[in-house]
Amino acid sequence: MKTFSLSKNERIKEKKIFDQLFKSGKTVLLKNNSLKIIYLTEKSDKTCVKIAVGISKKVGNSVWRNRLKRLIRNSYRLNKLNLIEMAKQKRMRIYILFSPINLNQSSSPKLKYFEIENQVVSLLESVRKKLDSFS
RNA sequence: AUAGAAUACCGGGCAAUUGCUACCUCGAAUAAAUUGAGGGAGAGGAAAGUCCGAACUUCAAAGAACAGGGUGCCGGUUAAUGACCGGGUAUUCCAUUGGAAUAACUGAAAGUGCCACAGAAAAUAUACCGCCCCGACUUGUUGGGGUAAGGGUGAAAAGGCGAGGUAAGAGCUCACCGCCUCGAUAGUAAUAUCGGGGGCACGGCAAACCACACCCGAAGCAAGGUCAAGUAGAAAAAUCGUUCUCCUUUUCGGAGAGGAGAGUUGUUCGCUCGAAGUGUCUUCUGUGACUGCGAUUUUUGGGUAGACCGCUGGAUUCCGAUGGUAACAUCGGAGCAAGAUAAAUAAUUGCCAUCCCCUGAAUAAAAUUCAGAGGACAACAGAAUUCGGCUUACAGGUUUUCUAUCAGU
């Protein structure tokens, strides 16, 4: 498998998983409240990490939403290795949903890649710490 | 040259690295899902709004009338349109007899309706102030009559204007204009021009109802089809139907009529489809009750929302020729150019191009040019069955035309 890829198998596509995430997932916020992560774990021998990006229609127009989604995905696939290693060690499946909170088009019309990447990295780190301490 | 308006077009480019989507080629492995390498491909002028028009699919075939909806000068283009092109007419503007822009631009003399307030009167006309005549008397008031020129009201006042005429006036009469009507000429037509006659009757609103002419069957790719999966062919209530004849007959069965109801997205007609048809009791041979069966409607509960086809080669794009004032058509040549589905088409870096700002140099200054450093990296905006239009949003740049100002010949 390629190291920095993000194929269809690493994305959430099933409606059931989305329902479970919204019903019983745990949220992690950033300090400036721009992004959040909803995550869910389950024990399984077939380890995998799947992500999705959920953006409300009221946040901005389709061009802006597409760009945010692509930036989040791109920064995830460049920084996902640690999380996958941990999932292999602990033998669990991890589902992650990214979502913007206070971020919208009127407040920040131009999105910059490095800001998004920093936020994604710190979010992934905090998720990893929580999982570590939990088990 | 600068500024403005219109018009047609473009909507950053190249390279590297890391990815995404489907396809092709060569491999690996397998029951299958899969996976490795390479290759070329991958958002727009509006992809948007969903305002019109079609293709395509289903509703048996897509029938008729009414209802309902749409359009509305004339001719053409088109698969089709409410779009486009050409012409006419009206209005506005500039100018001075031409030019430009805009227009839901049929009918108010088929009928119905509305026209608040004000005003005498808002459509069968009428008379407040006036003007004029006659009578009465207290000589400036009143009674009767004529009139619609002037005033006043209003968004709108009953043909306009001038002359004659008159007590005062009035299409009462006449000229010109307008209107109605008949004819001729030009034009395919809308319409225009000219001539004769009438003698004023005909206010506005049809984006009020309506009339006339033409057009429209309905729903939409979540259409529709195939496969898989499914505690699914679930329960309750109401209504209706469960009828005849013939053939072969032990039975089973077959044919015909009838048939509740369903479809035809409003109604009617027409058309099409069309299930069950059992048993028991009662009873004066037919009726009633119950049960079973079937159909429809309503309610409750539950399941799946996966894969493939539709899905991209088409009223197709580009170039040229011919015809046409033009929209466009015909012919010839070349080309194939996204197909996702929790939804791909991206991210970073470098160079170039573009724009902004600063510093230095050239020149007396501005403007301009060159060099260096820094910043922005663009606007509007993301395919979702596919096309033709319309509408709306839009940084910057290019082409052509027109207008204004300045400079030169």
Added chain:
RNA sequence: GCACCCGUAGCUUAAUUGGAUAGAGCAUCUGACUACGGAUCAGAAGGUUGAAGGUUCGAGUCCUUCCGGGUGUA
């Protein structure tokens, strides 16, 4: 995606077939009553009828185009 509906004061709503200043209730503010507050009584303010054009003498109402919000549909 496709199809469709609705916008009136801060909130909930009226407005006859186009006719005048867009009317109510709650909330808000001011005053009265009270030792103070509530309740009550009296009064005031608050609307370019979502926006822009058009038809009309006159548009909340009729027509067109935008803006915002919502619904249905396997």
